[in-house]
Ligand SMILES: NC(=O)C1=CN([C@@H]2O[C@H](COP(=O)(O)OP(=O)(O)OC[C@H]3O[C@@H](n4cnc5c(N)ncnc54)[C@H](OP(=O)(O)O)[C@@H]3O)[C@@H](O)[C@H]2O)C=CC1
């Protein structure tokens with residue numbers, strides 16, 4: 013394929029989608045932060061930090077030099093949302109405005125309450141595409157069957173991104189709701205934490221799945237309040253990712269919730285693990301307040317994670333108010 017494609021972020025997701033797309037392009041540029049990891053990838057063919065047992069395809073070339081991305085037609089940002097603005101500023105120095113930027117991050121900027129798409133459009137106009145779905149990176153890396161949704165403001169951009177991403181195993185469905193797709197990714201993390209907290213406290217399944225049902229309804233309400241389409245909540249990026257992340261032990265957000273539910277304190281910053289849901293809870297609560305949405309699930313997660321209210325007390329309040 014003639015398109016030049018780059019991925020920024022050689023973590024779990026960046027490496028996995030690089031591997032997928034390398035089936036479709038002549039050369040895939042993978043931008044890595046650390047020189048030693050870059051050397052490992054180029055010299056051994058392994059991402060020794062994230063996937064020490066999975067050989068990378070030979071046409072994946074790692075670089076630490078952002079200037080190498082100049083020639084790319086499409087660049088995927090597979091980094092935490094907290095790193096987006098800084099990375100976009102750096103990219104703006106070297107890229108043409110027409111470069112398509114794809115966000116894979118399921119987070120939101122605080123206190124601006126901007127989505128990752130909003131941030132990209134500050135630097136690269138409307139040339140962005142959002143990707144989201146029930147997509148554990150570890151499974152993508154193993155080339156296991158996966159579907160994702162993408163959305164953008166320009167149909168031709170979605171089409172190009174679909175072309176570089178699609179393989180026999182990795183399916184891509186374009187939807188027409190850029191706001192909704194991003195909100196789904198953010199909100200499912202909050203629900204995953206909520207369910208994790210309940211699981212950690214050994215709350216019964218009748219209650220847990222009622223809470224998940226309520227979380228799904230709140231997701232629809234929030235999407236609609238942003239002018240998004242409620243159908244998006246029924247997509248892979250909506251229902252699919254919500255259920256998967258809220259119930260799977262593979263999810264970092266779900267696991268974080270379990271730890272809080274068990275009142276086990278970990279040093280989240282020192283762990284180096286990306287907990288997007290934890291980082292976006294303040295933003296989601298502000299979004300609800302600004303739009304007069306009273307989400308008991310969002311309040312529950314805020315109470316436990318930010319206010320550090322005892323999980324059982326927070327749960328009792330949630331249960332009293334849920335209907
Ligand atoms: N993992 C998954 O299954 C999925 C993840 N996502 C989303 O993708 C995004 C990335 O997640 P994931 O790949 O799992 O995270 P990882 O922690 O596995 O990887 C993060 C990558 O970003 C780099 N990075 C971290 N901080 C910065 C920074 N300040 N500046 C530049 N680069 C930075 C890391 O570099 P270094 O290694 O040097 O720290 C690493 O390459 C998240 O928003 C997540 O929600 C979406 C779908 C699935």
Ligand SMILES: O=C(CO)COP(=O)(O)O
Pocket residue numbers: 118145146147148149201204253257262263264265266286288
């Ligand atoms: O978004 C994901 C899968 O779709 C990954 O979820 P976690 O960040 O909770 O691990």
